[in-house]
Amino acid sequence: MNTNALTRAYLVLGGLGAVSLIAYGIYKSSVPVGTVSAPAPVVQSAPVDMKVVGVMTAARFIARGQVVTREDVSTTMIAGPMPQGGRTAIGDVVGKVATADILPQQLLLDSTISADPAKAGxxxxxxxxxxxxxxxxxxxxxxxxxxxxxxxxxxxxxxxxxxxxxxxxxxxxxxxxxxxxxxxxxxxxxxxxxxxxxxxxxxxxxxxxxxxxxxxxxxxxxxxxxxxxxxxxxxxxxxxxxxxxxxxxxxxxxxxxxxxxxxxxxxxGPASPAAAPATPQQRPIELIVGDRTQLIYPKTSGERR
Structure with missing residues (x-):
C-alpha cells in the first residue's frame, strides 16, 4: 500500500470518530436530566423498641419559689426512655412550685418542682x-x-x-x-x-x-x-x-x-367607795355613891353636850 492510500485511510477514520463524538453530544443534550438515575441513599431503620415521647420543659426561666403556670411550660419531643422524674402531662407541673432555678428548655423533673411550697426553702x-x-x-x-x-x-x-x-x-x-x-x-x-x-x-x-x-x-x-x-x-x-x-x-x-x-x-370594775371609819366604842364609867351604883357613858365628839 502506497503513502496516498494510508493517508486516505487515516482521514476516513478521523472523520468517522468526529462524527461519532458529535452524535454522542447531540444524544446527551436531548436526554432529560431527570431520567438520569442517581444512586439510592442508604436508609437505616430505627430500632424497633425506640419510642418518642413528649416531656414537659421550661418555656422560659423559672425562679426558685415561683409557681409554675401554663405559660412557663412547653413540650419537647425526645427519643428514648422517659427521664426519671419527668412528666408528660401539663397538668402534672402547672400549679407546683420550683424548688430550684430552672433554665429555658430544662426538663421539669420531680427534683426541681414540688406541690409543697416549703420545699423551695x-x-x-x-x-x-x-x-x-x-x-x-x-x-x-x-x-x-x-x-x-x-x-x-x-x-x-x-x-x-x-x-x-x-x-x-x-x-x-x-x-x-x-x-x-x-x-x-x-x-x-x-x-x-x-x-x-x-x-x-x-x-x-x-x-x-x-x-x-x-x-x-x-x-x-x-x-x-x-x-x-x-x-x-x-x-x-x-x-x-x-x-x-x-x-x-x-x-x-x-x-x-x-x-x-x-x-x-x-x-x-370600779373601785368601791371607802367605808367610813368606825366610831370607837367608849367604855362606861362606874359611879358608886353609898349603896347605889350607876354606869356613866362619856359623850362622843359628835354629840351635843
Missing part, C-alpha cells in the same frame, strides 16, 4: 418587703396546735405592773396598772415547727421515730412569722417587756381593729 416563702422571724411558743400561746402555714394571727402583749410603773417615772400608784394590748395584726404564719412543710406530717414522722426509740416525742414549738422591719422592731421590744399571745384569725377576716388596750381596772 424558707426564703422563697417570705413576701417581698418582709422578713421572717421565729418565736418559741406553747399550746396556750399559739392556739394549741391548730395554727398552720398560711394562717393569719394577731399578737397580744401583756405588760405587768412593774414595767409600766418603771416606764412612767412618776410616783408609783397604789393600784396595779397592768394592761394588755394588741400590738400587731394580720401577721402571716410561714412555718410551724422546725421543719419546713406540713406540720402534721412532720409530727407523724417524729412520733414514729419516737416509738422506735421507745420515748415520747415533744410537739413542735417554733413558729415563723412574716413581718415588716418596723413590725419586727416593735415585736422584739414588746417580747422583752412582757408575755405575748397569738390569736388566730378567720380565713376571710380582714378587719383591722383600733386600740383595744385592757387595764386591770376594766376586769376588777
Amino acid at each position: 424558707l426564703a422563697a416563702l417570705v413576701p417581698a418587703g418582709y422578713r421572717a422571724i421565729s418565736i418559741l411558743t406553747n399550746d396556750e400561746i399559739a392556739v394549741s396546735q391548730f395554727v398552720r402555714p398560711g394562717d393569719k394571727v394577731d399578737v397580744q402583749l401583756v405588760l405587768p405592773d412593774a414595767v409600766l410603773a418603771k416606764q412612767s417615772g412618776a410616783e408609783r400608784p397604789e393600784t396595779d396598772v397592768s394592761e394588755a394590748r394588741t400590738v400587731l395584726q394580720d401577721v402571716l404564719v410561714l412555718t410551724v415547727g422546725a421543719t419546713l412543710g406540713d406540720p402534721s406530717l412532720v409530727q407523724t414522722a417524729s412520733e414514729q421515730a419516737a416509738g422506735v426509740a421507745g420515748r415520747r416525742s415533744e410537739p413542735a414549738r417554733t413558729i415563723s412569722l412574716a413581718m415588716t422591719p418596723d413590725q419586727i422592731a416593735k415585736f422584739a421590744l414588746a417580747r422583752s417587756l412582757g408575755s405575748f399571745y397569738l390569736s388566730l384569725r378567720g380565713s376571710d377576716d380582714l378587719q383591722m381593729i383600733d386600740d383595744n388596750t385592757a387595764k386591770l381596772s376594766d376586769i376588777r
Whole structure:
C-alpha cells in the first residue's frame, strides 16, 4: 500500500470518530436530566423498641419559689426512655412550685418542682418587703396546735405592773396598772415547727421515730412569722417587756381593729367607795355613891353636850 492510500485511510477514520463524538453530544443534550438515575441513599431503620415521647420543659426561666403556670411550660419531643422524674402531662407541673432555678428548655423533673411550697426553702416563702422571724411558743400561746402555714394571727402583749410603773417615772400608784394590748395584726404564719412543710406530717414522722426509740416525742414549738422591719422592731421590744399571745384569725377576716388596750381596772370594775371609819366604842364609867351604883357613858365628839 502506497503513502496516498494510508493517508486516505487515516482521514476516513478521523472523520468517522468526529462524527461519532458529535452524535454522542447531540444524544446527551436531548436526554432529560431527570431520567438520569442517581444512586439510592442508604436508609437505616430505627430500632424497633425506640419510642418518642413528649416531656414537659421550661418555656422560659423559672425562679426558685415561683409557681409554675401554663405559660412557663412547653413540650419537647425526645427519643428514648422517659427521664426519671419527668412528666408528660401539663397538668402534672402547672400549679407546683420550683424548688430550684430552672433554665429555658430544662426538663421539669420531680427534683426541681414540688406541690409543697416549703420545699423551695424558707426564703422563697417570705413576701417581698418582709422578713421572717421565729418565736418559741406553747399550746396556750399559739392556739394549741391548730395554727398552720398560711394562717393569719394577731399578737397580744401583756405588760405587768412593774414595767409600766418603771416606764412612767412618776410616783408609783397604789393600784396595779397592768394592761394588755394588741400590738400587731394580720401577721402571716410561714412555718410551724422546725421543719419546713406540713406540720402534721412532720409530727407523724417524729412520733414514729419516737416509738422506735421507745420515748415520747415533744410537739413542735417554733413558729415563723412574716413581718415588716418596723413590725419586727416593735415585736422584739414588746417580747422583752412582757408575755405575748397569738390569736388566730378567720380565713376571710380582714378587719383591722383600733386600740383595744385592757387595764386591770376594766376586769376588777370600779373601785368601791371607802367605808367610813368606825366610831370607837367608849367604855362606861362606874359611879358608886353609898349603896347605889350607876354606869356613866362619856359623850362622843359628835354629840351635843
